[in-house]
Amino acid sequence: MLGTPVISSRPRWSVSRIKFTDWRTPVDNPEPRAQYLNVVLRQIERTSLRIPRFQRHFVWTERDVLELLGSIQKGYPIGSVLTWKVDVSDDYFAGYREIPFPAAEDSVTSFEVILDGAQRLSSLFGCLRNSAADPIYEVYYDVHSKDFSHKSSLRSIEPWHIPMDSLFDSRRFLEVQSRISDLDDSDELLPRALELYSTFQDYQIPIIALSNAVLEDVVEVFRRVNSSGTPLSSVDFVRALTWRSSFDLEETFEEFAERYQATPLEGLTEDFLIRCLAITSGLSIDSRDIVQLKKLSNRAQGLASEVVAMRSALDKMAVFLDRFNITSMREVPYEIQRLLLFGIMHFDVNVSAEKIESWFWRSTFAEEHQSKPESYVTRSMREMQKGNVAPVLEVRKPIEFDLFASRPRRVGSAVTTGFDLLLRKSHPRSLLSGKPVSSFEGMHGILFSRSMLEREDGHATNTGLLANLVLLNAEDAAEWRRLQEFSTVADLFNVCQDSTGEAEAIWLSQGLRKPSDESPMDLLRQRSEELLNRVMP
Known part of the structure; x- marks a missing residue:
């Protein structure tokens, strides 16, 4: 839904949090100010507010742009903008990002660069002053539905569709009013159009400027501050x-x-x-x-x-x-x-x-x-x-050899990633057909069901334990699930042996010995130790 704040309304940072205690000249106290949106847009037009080239390119989606406009229309805060006051003589920047911003004017010798808020200000300037720069900025407000839409999503442009770049162009907005006044329900729609106009004209953006700051200071500010949105x-x-x-x-x-x-x-x-x-x-x-x-x-x-x-x-x-x-x-x-x-x-x-x-x-x-x-x-x-690598290669934490029998699969964890690499290194084969199986394309099957993994204390354990997972190709996976309904793991081993004649080698490729009389958990512990011994003898 539109109207959800794009940026958290909590303060980006407080003055008291920024302290510099080294030998450099202290940064002047940040200068917070609330500026009307139309003033900010004029600053951008005059190129006294710029986006330095080291800033990221515009990465927002159409949805992000619409939600930003919706936040302003509902009067929600969109977060503060952090800038850095610099002079041309500072010689920090060899260029500035354009589109939708205008090219920098050489005659402007003192200006502010945007450190945090470039995506928001790019969206606002593009939609309200330079919609021709990119289709993502061509946005209309439907005074019937009270929704924002991109031009590309509209079947046709109707009189009740207000182009957002008319809100700061008096002549064009008068034309919009004229078209709406010809509609049968103009008494209802005109007040909505005027309310939209007033809301954007009266909207203020908090801007916090850093003065007397060198690049090291600015980096330190961002190191200490957790900024929401898309921070630098x-x-x-x-x-x-x-x-x-x-x-x-x-x-x-x-x-x-x-x-x-x-x-x-x-x-x-x-x-x-x-x-x-x-x-x-x-x-x-x-x-x-x-x-x-x-x-x-x-x-x-x-x-x-x-x-x-x-x-x-x-x-x-x-x-x-x-x-x-x-x-x-x-x-x-x-x-x-x-x-x-x-x-x-x-x-x-x-x-x-x-x-x-x-x-x-x-x-x-x-x-x-x-x-x-x-x-x-x-x-x-x-x-x-200094040539001393021994301390770097020292591993102090212990490794239990039943590790894979006690850890469930959790994508992204170090142990799970290592387990996948270890299986891949072993060149696994699918446990029924013996065909090579890729860890990318293979499907996970389980050795034991929850009831079969009942612990000594009477509680069932997680079937997603790493040592309980095996790799199967698609054909074997379907057959594995069917056979498991009435077969033991030993039975599955025998099915592989009957069809291939080399079940021991196939199962060993995934760290599994021929099942015997051991309990399910014992077999998983044995498998864990077998796999770990391959890389940590």
Whole structure:
């Protein structure tokens, strides 16, 4: 429904939360002000309010735009806008985003750049002042239904459809009123049109401006503030750092994304790449340290050598991860694991691939890197830079060998991801036909039903335990479910043996020995130990 606030009405941040205690000149107290929407639109037209190029492109959907307009029409708050007062002499920006905003006027020497709120202000300026910029901004208000719609969704434009870009154009709005007054129900519709006009004319937007702030201060503000909506990240600010050199960070990231498609590094995030760039530049991954990339980017060669080193380490990392049959970065459970692997490749530490692989499995199943701070990565990088990799590969948390018999499948968890990789590494075969089965296309079947998994204490356990799940192709999955209604696991093993003659090898591909007299839970524990022993002997 329209009218739901797009942005939370709680304050974005409070002045008291922002304190700077280092050697830099303190930032002036932020200047909050409430400005009428028409004043904000005029500022944008005069280009005294701009979107810097390091800001993300317009990413809102048609629904987002309509909900924003609906929020204003109902008088809901849409959240504050955070800006940064700068002068041309500050030389921070090499360009500004246009469409729907106008091109920056060179004659305007003092202006504000939008740090938080670019999506909202782009939507408002596009819909109310520059709808020709993109069809997403061509919005009409139906005074009959009191709904907003995009032009593309309307069969025809009727007299009761008010183009939103007429609300701040007096002549056009008079024409709208004239058309509505010719309708039979004009007595009812004209007041609605005037109410819409008044609501948008009288609407105020809270704007908070940072003054006397350098880029490091602005990064620190965003590090400390949790902003709703679509907030900026350190990636956006590092883009700003590099616009002044010949090095274009955005193009570099696009090149990496293309380079590593269909490799284990597919899906690299910009945040990860920023941290990798910091590592090759000899910096920590803390956002307060990353801004030091600015100094390096201003060198004659910019960050060219750091990018070359980064590419080399990523290439090695892709080759290494291929041994796990990993298809994308999402399958490396922890961001810390990814960064440590990058560091190992970058610093070229003296350690065998087998030891790194063992560390990967152990740290995954021990959930070693859960909730570890960024400072841990920084310390680890320092150790590797000195050639000391032993502390990095140390796994302190214990791993129980019945792990898979006690953990239910939970998509996205480290143990579940590791279990899937382990099965994939084992080249599983479907348990009835023996045909190879992919973990991507295979279907999960269960070994034991809930009643069969009754515990010693009399309570049934979860049938979704990892060790209770097997991979089957589509044909086998249907037959497996049918046979399970009247067959034991031993019976299913025998069906496989009768049809293939190699049931032991087929079932062992998924860590299952030939069933005997053991209880269901004992068999699951045995399977868990069998699988873990393959990578952690």
